[in-house]
Amino acid sequence: MEIEKKDTYIGLSIGNFNSVISVLSAKDGSVNVIANEDGDHKTPTFLAFSDSELYAGSQAKHQSVYNYRNTIVGFLDHLSSSEVPSSQADEYKSYSKLVTLDSKLPGYIITDEDQDTTTQVSAYSALVQFAQKLKETAVKNIGSDIKGAVVSVHPHWSKSQTDLFHKAIVEAGLPVIQLIPESSASVLAENLLDNADDQNLITINVGATVTDITLSNIRMGLELVVDSISTNEFCGEKVDLLLMRHFADEFKRTTSIDVIADNKPREILKLKYAVQDTKHTIANNTINSASAPCFIESLSNGLDFSSKITKLRFDMLVGKFFAPINSAITELLSRCNYSPLEISKVLFVGGSSQISSKLNNKILNIFPNASQVVSAHTVDEIVAVGCAKQAHLIHLNTAISYPENVADFTLNLPVSVVEAPIGIKISEDSLLVAVPKNTPLPVVRRLKLSNSPGSSSAYFPIYLGTANAVPKVDEDSDDEPSVPSPYAPSTLLAEFSLDLPSDEQTDIELTFFIDTNKSTTITALDLKSMTESSIKI
Template structure:
């Protein structure tokens, strides 16, 4: 019977999916829309963001650039001015010694920690020992200053506070903050201290994996479930095994590596390119901090591109000594350089299964969290580890709305609301929604032609077109639908009004009184870019009829 167990879906959740839960937990402290709201902050290694519970839902607040994620960067210029976020990251190449980032890797750690000693050689800013702790050393207005990791994190948290206050038009003092599940007491306390320094009363420190599971709405699905959360971000990696029964979560086991993520993958590529450049020219880029940070910036861009392309070209004008730099990086080479790191992500998976006395076949749901899970090889390794059980579920868009649950303090409503700009589909090397492209609410008024792709050229080759799904579930207001598209196979399952009528008519060739689509085949013929959007030509066939349709603007 075990072999007949249904395949466990693998679900993608973007880096900001944790924010809804934060504001939810915050609402437990201040029910209603009172004068003293609680903000939720996702303090990430590379990016951070802030949300607020308002008018019955959660809003992810954009910064002054209009972005809902803010780089966890702090910079100090020659005039002593402090920059935080996008403006700080923009100074990385011109002011590398005074631009600080990735401090989450140091927070709550001792100086003699092997990971700290390994890291100090890679960063352009100085990291020094003080009170047996790693401190950041920078120049501010010609004066040398040292900051603890908590102080730098406090500056980022202060920026999140400022963003929220600018949006709400009044002061904010209370917050909840996420941390990896494996953070020890010292790291958790240091994070809380950072909040205090930032002028925040930290109501709660929340584990990220449980937040992700609730954000997906698994606590509202019937029956007992085993859930594995695979959270691979920019600088940390976390795996948690949970069981959920009647909305009650139990963390069975956790494991991870707070020194593994996208930054490490970037570093492997940088090391390779530095050695190659030195061999070809005799010039060592490592001796020039500005050149290294230029390379870091372009390598990060290349890594992102390789999630949906098989190769990309890294070009840097006047990298060092007035010489331009150019190199074609393939996905195969990127995977080769990082394969040992990619494979090491399975070790915590094995550990939590062993600690939980479970087998891979016992896992009902697999949730992929964090930007680094967009890497196709990571997806493939997870899929292969679970014996292909994730086949057909590589791509999912999750949009959760009002979901009530019971809190320890009192019975009250809490809400989940997936932020629009972070919904994306990514697998098999293809992205169907750009990382920061807003997506309309998935409701009965949702229009099929609002779908967008990041690059229309990706789908010209029908043989390589991957599955894509759209998933909506609102247990209080709307039912669920899934729309699958594949060159050879597809299916649609809809209830009542969850699929818009004109979309349903297009797919079925006519209204279905039961509101349920039968199994059918869809072939994606082309994605043609237009001035106002994209056109998706679909070909539908079955034994009895043929139907052609176009989704487009």
């Protein structure tokens, strides 16, 4: 009996501290996140060398407390530079130190104390070896070779970092068919392109060492990334450091031992891994009075540490991160010429994006007209799932030719777009938008309106729109704040009317067509009598 061969495609998200693999079968299109040898869906992005053995993932992290000198972390962000940004110095100081090797490449010095030898491992080769381990995990799980892989990339990377990353993944033996930005993978995972509505989306991707905020336009099944911004002031590691200092201060009050100031890697890593468990426990609890324990056996000088933190106290601590997030969002919107009122959706992505519902609600309040995308996936798995879906889409469209350089995911041809929203004037401060700004041309959009009973004609004032400012909210008022209109009419383009043969209420369909030369034709159609009128601008 001949066994049916299945083409299997994977999506891969490699982060500085955790990585995720998702697999999609070409036969039924099902997506599953692959578990590692410990049964976890997240694989720590760790490498460790001990007794001439190479350990990766969970095994490397588990023994890092006692083998910190030979444990490599953060190689993903240091492919092209041996300089650790000052904002990230605390995240990596307890692991193998990043240096410039004899080869002039950034890397690490691995010491074999038994053999009294040292080995130089570049950040690039560390990535290759780790990617090989991920491939082995995927192949073992799915039971067959990988047909193709789509891998996510970080928007804050330089071109040299992206090129080195792509080269390393290919060298690891993964059949890369495309690299895509993490925000685009998130959009695919949440099926946001399946919605015919025009949307302006903010994706907030909170990773271990950086938060990437991306503004995207979704227009009739097409995603256009407008711009992105990154900040190191809020990330998973910064939350860990905040909790570490909180519990270290408590330990100091009872023992006079300052674990952080003593700067002993073993003690710091014990504290770090303990507060990570505490963080996840308290983040998953929605009751303010709830608490999460933090227990560390023999933290320092043989002394144990036991404490707890309440949800309320935790939310107060992480509340400080709202300021840098708000500042980054403000800067992004400003340089893209967007108002917060224009944002219609907000998507939280990344393993640390759900640490505090209060913090997320404050972020959502920046955008009065936006709703949160309710994810169908665990937040740290979204990117990998989106990558797997993209791999499947490429498989289904084998007739499409892709550039040889899969690292080039930018549009090669200039795209002509609508520069300002076009619609119908409703009032002095409200515009009913038919064609949003940044919509690629040519474009067709339709609006359905109803005339007032007893009227013999319908009047249509066509305007360009300008973004409204966010109104100030009186916090002392008990009244529910009204939802402001994103746009106000600014420039009159044309006005025309449609004669109605009946004075009864009827539905009218307005069709806007704009060609590549930005010539606009607007047609009004009475759906009852099929009478129509049009104007060309």
